[in-house]
Every structure is written in C-alpha cells, then in structure tokens.
Amino acid sequence: MPVGLNPDEHELLARIAHRSYVDARTQEQIAEEFALSRPKVGRLLERARATGVVDIHIDTPRGLDLGLEDRLAEVFGLRHAIVAPAAAEPAEQRALVGRSAARYLERRLADGQRVAVGHGRDLAALAAAFREPTATGCVFVSAMGGSPSVDAPTNPNEIARVLADAADGTAHSLYAPAYVADGQVRDQLRRQDAVGGVFDLAATAALALVGIGGTDDECTMVRSGCLSAAEIARLRARGAVGDVLGTYLDAAGAAITAPHSERVMGLSLTELRNIPAVVAVACGPEKPLAILGVLRAGIVDALVVDEPNARAVLNLQSGARADRAQES
Amino acid sequence: MPVGLNPDEHELLARIAHRSYVDARTQEQIAEEFALSRPKVGRLLERARATGVVDIHIDTPRGLDLGLEDRLAEVFGLRHAIVAPAAAEPAEQRALVGRSAARYLERRLADGQRVAVGHGRDLAALAAAFREPTATGCVFVSAMGGSPSVDAPTNPNEIARVLADAADGTAHSLYAPAYVADGQVRDQLRRQDAVGGVFDLAATAALALVGIGGTDDECTMVRSGCLSAAEIARLRARGAVGDVLGTYLDAAGAAITAPHSERVMGLSLTELRNIPAVVAVACGPEKPLAILGVLRAGIVDALVVDEPNARAVLNLQSGARADRAQES
DNA sequence: CCGAAACCTGAGCATCCGCTCACCACTGAG
C-alpha cells in the first residue's frame, strides 16, 4: 500500500482512479462528481500514479526486459535497442537474437529501401528467421567481400540473397574476397565495374545491417578463412576488440589503422557513418568488449543483442564512467 | 498471461504499452518508432488493455469495494452510492458509515447551501464525524419534529446544530414533536410562524440529509418515544418496512397513507422530491428491507450504507427482478 | 506580528487522443 498518504486521501485517490480507469469517465465528469476543478482531478490522478495507488503492470513476454533496452539505448545514444531473452545453449541464443533482429528489421524496412549487408553467424540467424516485411521493393547489397568457402550461409552474398528472397526484393552480390594483399590491390579491385558498382550501391544504402565480430581464435573471420590465426593475434596485440565489416576497432571505438585497414574489401567506418541507419546484431559470450568498442565508435543506430551481452556492456561502460569520475 | 495472442503480437503490444505507460511517449512518437500509423497505435494500446497485456490495478483502501458502489448506483439509479467497509461491532459499523457519510457531505456541500436535516443514530454518527467542509455559509434546518427527550443527540435539532457548528454555518431548529394527534393539529401547528417558517426553509433546501428508519421494536422512533410499540406494530401490519422523516413506506416504495401519514411533522415525500438532492444514510442488520423500500420510492439521490446492507439490498432487488422475469 | 518563500489553485491554451467515416483488401459464396 502507498506510504505517506493519510487514509482519507488514499480513499479519494482510489475513488477518482476508479472512475477514471475502470468507468472511463472524463476528468471533467469526475470533477463534477467530486466537486473539484478539472485540473485538480488531473493532478490527483497523476498523484495516484506517482504514489502507486494505481499500479500499471505490463505483462511482458517471458524473458523480455524492456527496461534493460531503455538503459542500453540511453547510455549509448541508440535509437533502438533490442535485447533478446537469455538462453542456455549458444545455438538457441543465436536463434533468439536472430528472431528478434528479424522482427525488428521487418518493422523497420520501408518501401524501396536499399540495405547494405554484412556477414557472420548472427546475420545468418537473422536471415533464417526473416519473414516477408510490410515494405516492398527492397534491395539487398553485399557491403563486404566474402570468404573462400563461397556458399557458406554466413557470407554477405548468401545473406543478402536469403533476405531478398523473403522480402520479395532483389539482391546484389559482391564478387570479391574480404581481404586482399594490400591497399593497391584493393583500389584496383574497386575500380572494376562489377565490384565498384556494388560498393557504391552499398555506400549509398538507406540502411546497413552489420554483425559485430570478435578477435578470438574462433571468430568468423578466422573460421571462414578470411584471416589467419596469426593475423588475428597481431590485431589483438594492436588492441583490437572486434570488427564491423572487416574494420577492426579497439575498446575505445577507434579503428585499427594501416596497413590492416587498407586491405579490407568492405565499407569503411566513414562510409558507414554516411548511411542513415546502421543496425548491428551480436550475440555470444565472447562479444562484450567487441560490442562496447563498436558502440563507442558511434556508428550504430540500432543494436540487437542477447541479454547477457546487454548487461555486460552496460556494466563495462558504467565501470569506465565510475573510473573516470574517480580520477577527476 | 494473455490468451489468444501469438508471441510476436504479445511482444509488440508489450513494447508499445511500455513506451506509452512507462516512458510516457505520445502515440505519434510510438507510431514513428514502430513505423505504424497513429490510430493504429491507439488501437493496439486499446487491445493491450483489453487482452490484459497491460493490467491497471487500483490499490483500494482495505474493505472498500468500489465495484459494489457502482452496482448499487446503477441498479437503483442513484447519483452517488457510498459503501462503508463492513465492521464486526454495530457501534463500529455505525462510526464507519458516519465517517464515510461525513466525508461525502463535506465534499458535496456548496457555498451557502441550505440543508434539510432528519434524525436518527446514523445521522448522529455523521454529525460526530463531520469536519469543516470547503463550502462556507451553509444553513442547516430541521426537517422533522423531535422526540420527547429533547436534547438527545439523535434529534434533528441537535444534529443540525452540530453540523452548523462544524461547518461554521447556522442552524434552524424546529420546535415541534415528530408526531401529533391528527392532521388537524399538524396543520394548525404548521401555521404557526415559528414552525411553518422552518418547514418552508426545509422544503426549499438545496439538499436533504435523511436517515432510514426501521420498523422493529428497537427502532429510533420507538426508542426515542416518538411512537409506541403498538403503533409500530400497526404500521408493520400495514406493510411498512421503514421510514424517511417519519413517513413510512412499504417494500415497494409506496407511502403508508392516512391516518398515520397525516400525523407526521416532517417533510412529506412530495416535498422531499422537490429538493434537488436527497442524501440517505443507513446502517445496521435490521435495515435491508427499509433501505429497499426507500430506494424504490425513487426519492434518494445519494445513499451511504454499510457493506452488508449494500449486498443485501442488491440481492433483494435482483431476486425480485428474477421473480418478475419468471412470471412473464 | 510581519514578511517572504513555498505551495497550491484554477484559467487559458496548445497538444494529444478517441471517434466517425469513407476506403480498401481479403474472404467466402454463388
């Protein structure tokens, strides 16, 4: 029961709340009935809500924590944050994140929008769960190169195709590897019409859909053969915590620069920043630092993650803020 | 959890409800966020309420049953129905009803209103609990004669005085007995300025405050000496179930007529009907039929009763309706 | 006892919300 309220006041608030919420009377009618002014009734109703005399409870589907999403969006300045319920099995967890991301994307897509598509198991899970959205005529474009095993479901081309199929739209594939030998080769490749044209389409997309990769030896880049274990180790040594479209970032959100960054066949951070909306999807226990780095880079507009990552990232960030506060 | 809702729909309703009720966003902002039209968001919120995804609970003070009040008001066409919580002890019950009635009257009184006042233990309890209302300059007028023991706290004069004191208003006393020998004496008395003037004041009051008397041998009329046990028994034999200002009614709400009705020194039912608002107060286990009769007479605008009576009266009425339905 | 500050109050106004209505897509029967 509400505290700091005398019984008469409590009764009045309950009566007025009853009229308002149960009988759906207008504030004016209630004012009339209780011989009060209309604004006063409004204030009493507000007070009833504030003191808990009226308790509005929302039956959230099991596992969904909307407050957590709000905090995530607030702390990192995101437009949308979607937190999928926690799951015991990694595969199940990825499916849940994929499903959440799919529902989100279905809502978010607008007619005729072009979508730049990244790679990874999380985006593959999104694609697998994706159903026909309300929007029509959408175009899905690979935003980065592929891995040696070209038909793997985690390749951008494959993901773009699956999405286009489900959305009854079209797909543009990028026929290039994720990494080339050096910047010179990259520039040369991008000058090819078949490659550069797709890059341009991706760079001017209305929306980018990206995974967040890790820097462990089991990450997608290594498993798919895009990078060697030695290369990943070198990136780790330079402070890399994760990647977006092949560009690696440190924990502060800064890009790991040349020579590695010049070998990437994927939209750069600058190009990504020019896309109006970047949707990032991530899950898995190895990801908190990677997500943190990407969020701090300020390129992400919407984030879809599993609950453990959401909590972990928030803890890392608030810990960092506490540290800074202590220093000063 | 809500039934008949698929999980995706449930999640969407919960998300939208969260934005609306927790984050206090406007429907337009929500529509923007979820790529829906504004009316659609309104409909979804309505649906969320209907399906129980949002559950609005009102913390009612212990013992208060606002739904019961609503039914009472609905069934008998009352403007207000106030039900005081049930109590174990009769004295406690009367105090609770008196308190509820006092709070109600304090709210209801408007500046300068004249109030016609009846008698009885229930009104005495009201007067005892009465505190200064917001309205000022109110006038309290006895609407019926008194009992032989003139200073008893249940006499109209005494009740009017207490109310006037508390409200910082004025009181007009009626110096006449509740019953006289016959109609001739009554008319004669009412022609006296000191008596007739007060009657006129009472008859043109903005509000009447009446108790509902029973017809048992322990009723106020008998206990105060206004009527003898024999007289009450005769009234019972004629079908009387209760009284208002000394006028007895049967269970259908019709007045018991002459000769008894002509001996009353109190506002008649007709006079009462001309008063814009009649507030009746009643409590006690012997009262259900009396209350029923008075309510059926259609003179009452607002009723204050204890919970047992409220339930009993509703049961009696719905039983009667069922009977009539069965006949036809 | 007096002054000032804090609070509460109700008028006026801009915004928000629910309702009505015409329109359209989908469905099922002919």
Add this chain to the structure above:
DNA sequence: CTCAGTGGTGAGCGGATGCTCAGGTTTCGG
C-alpha cells in the same frame, strides 16, 4: 471468376488532456 460481406486502415475532427502561468493562501523564520 465475380461480387457482396467483413475486417482492418488512415484522414479529419471535436472533445479531453496536460502544461504554463498568474494570483492567492499557508507556513515558515525573523
């Protein structure tokens, strides 16, 4: 395949709501 019926959708509008602000009252401290 056609067409009436049904359920859902968004425009437009009038009423309802929340907010701001000036005025008045209470309650402190001096």
